[in-house]
Amino acid sequence: xxxxxxxxxxxxxxxxxxxxxxxxxxxxxxxxxxxxxxxxxxxxxxxxxxxxxxxxxxxxxxxxxxxxxxxxxxxxxxxxxxxxxxxxxxxxxxxxxxxxxxxxxxxxxxxxxxxxxxxxxxxxxxxxxxxxxxxxxxxxxxxxxxxxxxxxxxxxxxxxxxxxxxxxxxxxxxxxxxxxxxxxxxxxxxxxxxxxxxxxxxxxxxxxxxxxxxxxxxxxxxxxxxxx
Amino acid sequence: xxxxxxxxxxxxxxxxxxxxxxxxxxxxxxxxxxxxxxxxxxxxxxxxxxxxxxxxxxxxxxxxxxxxxxxxxxxxxxxxxxxxxxxxxxxxxxxxxxxxxxxxxxxxxxxxxxxxxxxxxxxxxxxxxxxxxxxxxxxxxxxxxxxxxxxxxxxxxxxxxxxxxxxxxxxxxxxxxxxxxxxxxxxxxxxxxxxxxxxxxxxxxxxxxxxxxxxxxxxxxxxxxxxxxxxxxxxxxxxxxxxxxxxxxxxxxxxxxxxxxxxxxxxxxxxxxxxxxxxxxxxxxxxxxxxxxxxxxxxxxxxxxxxxxxxxxxxxxxxxxxxxxxxxxxxxxxxxxxxxxxxxxxxxxxxxxxxxxxxxxxxxxxxxxxxxxxxxxxxxxxxxxxxxxxxxxxxxxxxxxxxxxxxxxxxxxxxxxxxxxxxxxxxxxxxxxxxxxxxxxxxxxxxxxxxxxxxxxxxxxxxxxxxxxxxxxxxxxxxxxxxxxxxxxxxxxxxx
Numbered sequence: 001x002x003x004x005x006x007x008x009x010x011x012x013x014x015x016x017x018x019x020x021x022x023x024x025x026x027x028x029x030x031x032x033x034x035x036x037x038x039x040x041x042x043x044x045x046x047x048x049x050x051x052x053x054x055x056x057x058x059x060x061x062x063x064x065x066x067x068x069x070x071x072x073x074x075x076x077x078x079x080x081x082x083x084x085x086x087x088x089x090x091x092x093x094x095x096x097x098x099x100x101x102x103x104x105x106x107x108x109x110x111x112x113x114x115x116x117x118x119x120x121x122x123x124x125x126x127x128x129x130x131x132x133x134x135x136x137x138x139x140x141x142x143x144x145x146x147x148x149x150x151x152x153x154x155x156x157x158x159x160x161x162x163x164x165x166x167x168x169x170x171x172x173x174x175x176x177x178x179x180x181x182x183x184x185x186x187x188x189x190x191x192x193x194x195x196x197x198x199x200x201x202x203x204x205x206x207x208x209x210x211x212x213x214x215x216x217x218x219x220x221x222x223x224x225x226x227x228x
Numbered sequence: 229x230x231x232x233x234x235x236x237x238x239x240x241x242x243x244x245x246x247x248x249x250x251x252x253x254x255x256x257x258x259x260x261x262x263x264x265x266x267x268x269x270x271x272x273x274x275x276x277x278x279x280x281x282x283x284x285x286x287x288x289x290x291x292x293x294x295x296x297x298x299x300x301x302x303x304x305x306x307x308x309x310x311x312x313x314x315x316x317x318x319x320x321x322x323x324x325x326x327x328x329x330x331x332x333x334x335x336x337x338x339x340x341x342x343x344x345x346x347x348x349x350x351x352x353x354x355x356x357x358x359x360x361x362x363x364x365x366x367x368x369x370x371x372x373x374x375x376x377x378x379x380x381x382x383x384x385x386x387x388x389x390x391x392x393x394x395x396x397x398x399x400x401x402x403x404x405x406x407x408x409x410x411x412x413x414x415x416x417x418x419x420x421x422x423x424x425x426x427x428x429x430x431x432x433x434x435x436x437x438x439x440x441x442x443x444x445x446x447x448x449x450x451x452x453x454x455x456x457x458x459x460x461x462x463x464x465x466x467x468x469x470x471x472x473x474x475x476x477x478x479x480x481x482x483x484x485x486x487x488x489x490x491x492x493x494x495x496x497x498x499x500x501x502x503x504x505x506x507x508x509x510x511x512x513x514x515x516x517x518x519x520x521x522x523x524x525x526x527x528x529x530x531x532x533x534x535x536x537x538x539x540x541x542x543x544x545x546x547x548x549x550x551x552x553x554x555x556x557x558x559x560x561x562x563x564x565x566x567x568x569x570x571x572x573x574x575x576x577x578x579x580x581x582x583x584x585x586x587x588x589x590x591x592x593x594x595x596x597x598x599x600x601x602x603x604x605x606x607x608x609x610x611x612x613x614x615x616x617x618x619x620x621x622x623x624x625x626x627x628x629x630x631x632x633x634x635x636x637x638x639x640x641x642x643x644x645x646x647x648x649x650x651x652x653x654x655x656x657x658x659x660x661x662x663x664x665x666x667x668x669x670x671x672x673x674x675x676x677x678x679x680x681x682x683x684x685x686x687x688x689x690x691x692x693x694x695x696x697x698x699x700x701x702x703x704x705x706x707x708x709x710x711x712x713x714x715x716x717x718x719x720x721x722x723x724x
């Protein structure tokens with residue numbers, strides 16, 4: 001479960017304070033699928049970064065699975081992310097010097113689980129699941145955009161995270177490839193019973209979410225839940 | 229820290245970047261090579277001087293005067309010779325030599341010799357053995373250069389003053405410090421009994437008079453000096469013993485080697501700037517990876533260690549290459565320098581110099597790499613989501629790690645300079661000069677960057693505008709960060 005209370009984020013821009021998020025209150029239930037939408041500059045990615053513990057809010061608190069992230073140091077938040085959180089990025093963010101298999105192994109190794117046969121087997125299974133069983137030893141530059149994002153999805157699920165954050169996961173893909181990645185995310189989310197929070201401009205992707213929060217000017221302007 | 233993960237990542241990153249990093253790390257190779265070569269050479273020279281001190285002097289005691297010895301000193305030398313001590317005489321002065329056949333002349337150093345000096349070491353001539361026989365008549369032995377200058381050959385004659393000498397051969401190797409003289413002016417050896425016939429030595433002539441004695445027993449030598457020192461001093465006769473010669477020579481060569489060492493150190497420091505520049509560029513290309521690793525849960529120190537160890541490994545690699553090169557230079561030096569050094573250098577591997585070079589090279593690479601590597605510590609995980617996000621900039625002087633890295637770097641430069649210099653004051657002056665040099669280059673780089681930004685002609689052709697305004701591609705970065713400017717000053721230096 002994710003709880004955000006009175007979140008505010010202000011940056012210094014050109015010597016002046018610039019508030020990009022103001023008074024955001026949000027609760028996301030476990031295993032939910034939340035889409036955060038809104039125009040450019042509305043604070044979507046800032047909110048995602050705060051919810052994932054990548055940054056500290058200027059004001060307010062974030063609780064992930066009952067843990068108050070503001071109580072953690074930078075490194076403690078990193079360890080917490082390694083254990084509880086997965087990420088899918090718009091620009092894939094695969095490590096270019098690592099093969100697809102090694103990229104998927106990174107989260108497992110960071111948790112200290114990557115040094116036995118089981119980790120490699122899990123990475124193999126995940127890559128096979130996303131349809132890249134025969135591309136495991138390819139470097140990111142040897143893969144297409146869609147393939148890279150599928151490696152990114154496999155990496156995100158490697159640690160069986162309780163919460164998955166995705167920042168415009170289809171933003172760098174064409175419509176058809178993006179659709180495939182969405183299907184994959186939804187499928188894995190359902191299988192792994194993960195809470196999925198994603199930022200998107202893609203209405204098709206947002207429509208697949210059980211709940212859609214719309215931001216404008218740094219504040220939540222609508223919170224719509226799909227009737228199931 | 230997750231050591232196993234860090235080790236795996238180091239291996240993976242090096243697998244992809246080792247060629248590029250190694251290429252940059254070679255910038256310290258030349259400096260390390262110079263240090264290893266100079267320090268090994270110094271050790272070999274010290275040992276060779278110790279072993280060959282007698283050969284350097286050619287005798288056990290040398291008496292020198294700017295005028296003929298005079299009756300009382302000559303009487304002492306005659307009685308010494310009568311007591312069975314070998315005594316040889318040498319008179320030296322500069323004069324013009326004329327080759328009658330070609331009509332050419334040349335200023336030479338005339339050495340009129342008598343006796344069996346040098347007692348230690350052998351004079352080599354061409355034809356062989358001429359040193360022992362040339363004094364049987366009006367013959368001369370020349371440095372080979374004199375033959376070239378006068379366009380004559382062995383068997384021709386030369387004229388010194390009023391006396392003509394037949395060229396009996398050439399000196400190919402003369403042991404001891406006199407070999408240095410050949411580098412300054414070519415020599416002509418003649419028998420001392422024909423010196424008067426030249427009519428070149430008159431009242432007021434600038435000449436030196438030497439007597440060389442062979443008293444191998446140190447106690448006898450000390451006794452001889454003790455008994456005769458007053459007389460010799462009264463007549464302005466200088467005394468030189470093997471020990472004094474060894475000390476003087478060792479000091480002179482050590483000073484020379486230390487100055488050469490400073491030159492090597494300058495090369496190493498410049499290489500360090502090259503390393504800083506290379507690591508700066510490398511780190512910039514890795515910031516996304518750093519952010520992703522932090523995002524996925526890597527601790528700050530784990531990520532920092534991944535890149536620090538890479539820099540250290542590459543520094544070690546560059547330094548090891550420098551050590552190998554230095555050893556090669558060490559073996560190549562004696563053939564080049566043997567003609568001007570007073571001792572034959574017996575080259576032996578001086579292991580401490582190798583390890584010192586390896587250690588210093590690695591440390592310098594690491595210390596210079598530290599500044600740009602600190603950027604990694606401050607790379608926020610949020611950068612994985614927002615590429616432009618670099619976190620709040622912290623002034624250099626408020627970042628404890630930057631201050632510590634700066635202090636370590638300054639301390640290392642001062643320490644190395646003092647260690648390598650002949651005197652601590654010179655070392656401190658060298659370090660100060662290096663700091664001033666770096667400051668001047670930094671100011672020049674900043675001014676160049678600002679000047680380019682402000683005054684670059686807006687109507688210039690597209691290619692030039694892009695070249696001038698794409699700082700990182702052209703080796704100049706328009707950055708307001710002091711650390712970036714420092715590193716980019718380095719890149720502009722290293723690119724020269």
